[in-house]
Amino acid sequence: MPGDRYFEIQKNLDIFATLYKEVNTYYVDDVNPNKVIRTGIEAMLQNLDPYTNYIPEDDIEDYRTMTTNQYGGIGALVGKRNGRSLIIMPYEGFPAHRNGLIIGDEILKIDGIEVANKTSTEISRLLKGQANTKVNLTILRFGNEKEFDLEIKREKITIDNVPYFGMVSDDIGYLKLQDFTTDAGKEVKNAVVELKSKGAKKIILDLRDNPGGLLSEAVNVSNVFVPKGSEVVTTKGKVTDWNKSYKALNNPVDTEIPLVVITSSRSASASEIVAGVIQDYDRGVLVGQRSFGKGLVQATRPLSYNSQLKVTTAKYYTPSGRCIQAIDYSHRNADGSVGKIPDSLKVAFSTKNGRVVYDGGGIAPDIPVERSYLAPITLSLVNKSLLFEYANIYRLENEEITSAKEFSLTDAEYDKFVKWVNTKDYDYTTKVESTLEELKKVAEKEKYYNAIEDQLKELQKKVSHNKESELLKFKNQIKFMLEEEIVSRYYLQAGIVEASFDYDPDITESIKILNNTAKYQKLLSGN
Incomplete structure (x- = not known):
């Protein structure tokens, strides 16, 4: 009652x-x-659930930044590297970039306040402020001994939802969509129109690691590729008056151009709506990994004293009728994926052409691509910021390089990196080594160690890593990541994307399916 x-x-x-x-x-x-x-x-x-959150008054501005991608600041990503506060990426065209700040610049002071012991969040708040106000930075540039002061006028910073679009081949256009904040649909539309004007006859839409955002923008992005009036998503919750069916309201850009959508285990929410729409209407082929599995909708409700509640109000359903919410969203794999959902808990649905798709646990790609595995030595080089540091050295010694797409380190240049990194203090444990160590502990606990001691020591000797040999064993992987770091010093975000075209397995597979018209059409036909 x-x-x-x-x-x-x-x-x-x-x-x-x-x-x-x-x-x-x-x-x-x-x-x-x-x-x-x-x-x-x-x-x-x-x-x-993990998405229902309390937002106190002090955090409202950060929440607004997250949902709009707008803030007052200098336009640069700042982070910690080995205890130092560094410019990780200046956004092209914004105050930090225009005033000459580059990747690797160390921030020593902000308006006279030393930042050595401050967190990245605290530093970000010091850098942010009202547009047209000034902030004074004390900077130490890599390779220089003398610090310098720089006065920068803050501006209204709007981070693009589409940070990059361009051609990956003569007739294939590529665009990266990293958020679903205001104007995401408009940015995707403009990118597709521009790519077509450059000769794109096929499109790759990259949604990897996109956490989602505004449901309305998921509708607008989908509308770029599906006809006006098409149902995009339906929401259903406790308050039945809020239940709603969202349809494409505008004329599409192109409903026929061959399309591949790339997803990863961290493509969530609005990303999954778009991926689900493209799959359910057989509008394009999905490539990559199973998506995150967040089929929940949140609304923000005002509370007293200017605080707010972000509360889950509904589940969303793709055009085929499926909800892709992971059945148990509180337990996930280390990479964010939901793992294997038992077949008994799945329900089958049909796409427009009769292909069978399932609910629960995210959107499964039509062409699965195994997630790239980073060797322990590569992870160690990244985590110790050694690739980051060497890219700064390379930039100091080389005023310019070829284009981002063409750049490649020579064997001699890689050998030079190996010699340099061998002078650095870093270490790591391989998975095999940690497994053997665990086996040793269990054997000692259960009194089997004396019986297998010789064999265990022989195994440990065989698998014991040698850093110098592994720098050669995993040369291709390390070299690729180092090239991305180096390219970013010359071409910023766009350079990182373009440098990955020839090595990225998801993009390589996307190009392959788009160039195989017969296979592409057969995949979507349901036969």
Whole structure:
């Protein structure tokens, strides 16, 4: 009965309030009301789902930045590398870039405040401010001993949803969509129109690692490729008045151009709506990895004292009728993927051409591509920022390079890197080594170690890594990642994307299927 439910709500709120009063009055130490109540609120919401969150007044501006991709600042990504606060990427055309800041510049002070012991979040807040206000930075440039001061006028920074689009071959256009904030649909539309004007007869839409965003922009992006009036997504929740079917409202750019959509295990929410629409209408081929599996819709509700609640209000359903929400969204693999969903928990649906697709656990690609495996030595070089540092050295020694697409390190240049990195202090443990170490511990615990000691030591000797030999064994992988770092010093974000075209397995597979018209059409025909 509704009356009983309201009584239980009131009773428990009363218990919570009186409990807090007692704790505040009698607890041995002073209790911070903001901290204690926030902990209680967050613990309550964690019991629901990972996407229902409390946003206090102090965090509203950060939340607004996240949903709009707009803020007042200098236009640069700043991060920590070996304890130093560095410019990781200046965004092209914005104040940091125009004022000459480059990747690797170390920020020592912001408006006279030393930042050595501050977190990246604290530094970001110091850099942000109202547009047209000035911020003074003290910078130390890599390769220089003398620091210098730089005054930069903040601007309204709008980060593009489409940071890159271009041609991967004579007739294949590529665009990277990294967010679904305001104008994502317009940016995709403009990119496709521009690519077609450059001769694109086929399109690759890259949604990898795109966390999603505004549902309305998922509709707009889908609308670029599907006809006006097509159903894109349906939402259903407890409040039936909020249930809604969203349709494509505009004339599409192109409903026939061959299309590949690339997804990864971190393509979520709005990304999955777009991928699901393209798959359900047999509008294009999906390549890559199974998507994240977030089929939930959030709405923001105002609370007292300028705080807000982001609350899950509905589940969304793709045109075929499936909800791709992972059945258990609280337990995931290390890479963010949902793992294998038992067949007994899946329900079959049909695409427009009769192909069978399933709900639960994300969108499965039509052409799976195994996620790239990074060797432990490569991960160590990345985590220790050694590739980052060597790219700075290379830039200091080489004023210019060829185009990002053509750039490649010679064997002699790679050997020079190997000699340099061998002077650095870094180490790592391979998975085989850690497994053998675990086996040793279990054997000792269960009293088997003496019986297998000789064999175990022989195995450990055989698999014990040698850094110098592994720099050669995994040369292609390390060389590729080093080339990306180096290219970014000359061509920024666009350079990183273009440098990956020849080595990226997802892009390589996408090009292959687009160039095989018969296979492309057969995949979508349902036969």
